[in-house]
Amino acid sequence: MRLIPFAGLATLLAGCAVVPPAGNTPEQAEAAPSETVQPIAAEPRPAPSPAPAPTPSGPTTFVFDGELTQGGWIRGQAPAGTVSARLGDQAVELDSDGRFFAAFDRDAGTTAELVATLENGREVRSPVAVSPRNWDIERVDIALRPSGSSAAFMRRRQPELDAIWDARTANSPTTGWKDDFVWPVTGRISGRFGSQRIYRGEPGSYHSGLDIAxxxxxxFVAPASGIVTLATDSPFSIEGYLLIIDHGQGLNSAFLHLSRIDVREGDRVERGQTLGAIGSSGRATGPHLHWSIKWHLARLDPLLFVGPMP
Structure with missing residues (x-):
């Protein structure tokens, strides 16, 4: 065995030692100050701009069609963005799509105006020409009889009038006003809407409905869908057994002089559904169906809601 001298061994071990980089001995590394790095400010992001309000969809003015005549009606759509509408002084109800029903009284003038108020407060006005009609007028050379009623009669009559008022102003949540109306019954027309007698120059009340003998x-059946708002259990003094159907948006039908009623108040009925039977109850000269239609306080001609009788 070869012996390595002590001095040679020391030299060999020195060659295996880890030598710190020059100028950075452990003592120097411990003493070196730490470096501080300043953060760089990020560029500010612009605030997101608010989403533009959706543009209301729909027409820019009133769009409608129907029977533009006295006792007639219209269905249509209000301008986009409409928050309220009216025909003359009468408020017009709008559905979620801005669609509406409106009508003209038997004695309406020859011009009317639809008015829409938009979300921004602006108004859109649309004139409507209403054609006059030649009503069946009979002039008789006798005096008009006084129409005063006795106190006893009015004690019975006033509750009936109150019930009729409540039923015709119910405005139920139904969409029958959108229906294409059908004849409730077919037969001989024995009385026409709007006919009137003039007694020595003094007008009597006009006929407020259509009579079908x-x-x-x-x-008879429902001319359009709706909700029953009045179905009398006993005959009224003038109307007899009376049934009122609310078609929504202020439009309703009344059926007078019935012999039988097959539905009850609160029932929802469909177009073509049997409602009861014709009779001559109340003040009637013979069996017939008296059908009247109203939109709010306006009296309308049922003939203008249906096509030719089948």
Whole structure:
């Protein structure tokens, strides 16, 4: 065995030692100050701009069609962004799509105006020409009889009038006003809407509905869908057994002089559904169906809601 001298061994071990980099001995590394790095400010991001309000969809003015005549009606759509509408002084109800029903009284003038108020407060006005009609007027050379009623009669009559008022102003949540109306019954027309007698120059009340003559017990159907707001259990003094159907948006039908009512108040009925039977109850000269239509306080001609009789 070869012996390595002590001095040679020391030299060999020195060659295996880890030598710190020059100028950075452990003592120097411990004493070196730490470096501080300043953060760089980020560029400010612009605030997100608010989303533009959606543009209301729909027409820029009133769009409508129907029977533009006395006793007639219109259906249509209000301008986009409409928050309220009216025909003359009468408020017009709008559905979620801005669609509406409106009508003209038997004695309406020859001009009317639809008015829409938009979200920004601006108004859109649309004139409507209403054609006059030649009503069936009979002039008779006798005096008009006084129409005063006795106190006893009015004690019975006033509750009936109150019930009719409540039923015709119910404005139920139904969309029958959108329906294409059908004849409730067919037969001979024995009385026309708007006909009137003039007694020595003094006008009497005009006929407020359409009379269709058929025998007692003949069934009749709903001309449009709706909700029953009045179905009398006993005959009223003038109307007899009376049924009122609310078609929504202020439009309603009344059926007078019935012999039988097959539905009850609160029932929802569909177009073409049997409602009861014709009779001659109340003040009637014979069996017939008296059908009247109103939009709010305006009296309308049922003939203008249906096509030719089948």
């Amino acid at each position: 058929q025998p007692t017990g003949t069934p």
